[in-house]
Amino acid sequence: LRCCSSNGSGEKERTLGIIKPDGLSGNYSDRIKQVILESGFNINKEMVIQLDEENAANFYAEHSSKPFFTNLIKYMTSGPVLVMILEKEDAVIHWRELIGPTDAGKAKITHPQSLRAMCGVDIEKNCVHGSDSHQSAQREIAFFFKEAPSAFKTEAVRKHDEL
Ligand code: UDP
Numbered sequence: 001l002r003c004c005s006s007n008g009s010g011e012k013e014r015t016l017g018i019i020k021p022d023g024l025s026g027n028y029s030d031r032i033k034q035v036i037l038e039s040g041f042n043i044n045k046e047m048v049i050q051l052d053e054e055n056a057a058n059f060y061a062e063h064s065s066k067p068f069f070t071n072l073i074k075y076m077t078s079g080p081v082l083v084m085i086l087e088k089e090d091a092v093i094h095w096r097e098l099i100g101p102t103d104a105g106k107a108k109i110t111h112p113q114s115l116r117a118m119c120g121v122d123i124e125k126n127c128v129h130g131s132d133s134h135q136s137a138q139r140e141i142a143f144f145f146k147e148a149p150s151a152f153k154t155e156a157v158r159k160h161d162e163l
Contacts, residue, residue, distance in 0.1 A: 014086065014087050014091055015095045016083065017128065018083050018084070019032055019081060019082040019128055022121065023119050023127035023128055024080055024081060029082055045145055046082060049083060051081060052077060056076040057073055059140070075125065085141055096132065102123060105120075
């Protein structure tokens, strides 16, 4: 868990949120979206996609040498994910606050109101993702919504792009 600080500018910022396979299969997306909207975020774009191993490994490239990497890739490819661009002032830090600590088991004790406490299980299966900095957010948004391979260009994304 690296995290972030407000840039203090008061401008709208975008971050990337993902409802991971356990969150989606556990039917948590409606509750999570409700929390997102009640917390003042706009959901700019969203799409449901099935990551393959290469997509997941590229997305989590910074963790490629970590002992948990192989299991993380299995987890992230175990079912579809819901990817969202979230917009708000200081969106990166506010979304990280809402999702809570990486370890969902600990979050249930230390951050019981957090999304990971609500829908996650442990340090791996923590049901949601949030970019950890403004720079990561830009890379991750581009990964899914700008430079995404054609396989990602679902109907949902095309419709948003045409608006
Ligand atoms: N993860 C894991 N074991 C660990 C640490 C992380 O399986 O010991 C998984 C977990 O799903 C986490 C993701 O790898 O969300 C990325 O880890 P990071 O440290 O970037 O945590 P995050 O930024 O998601 O809180």
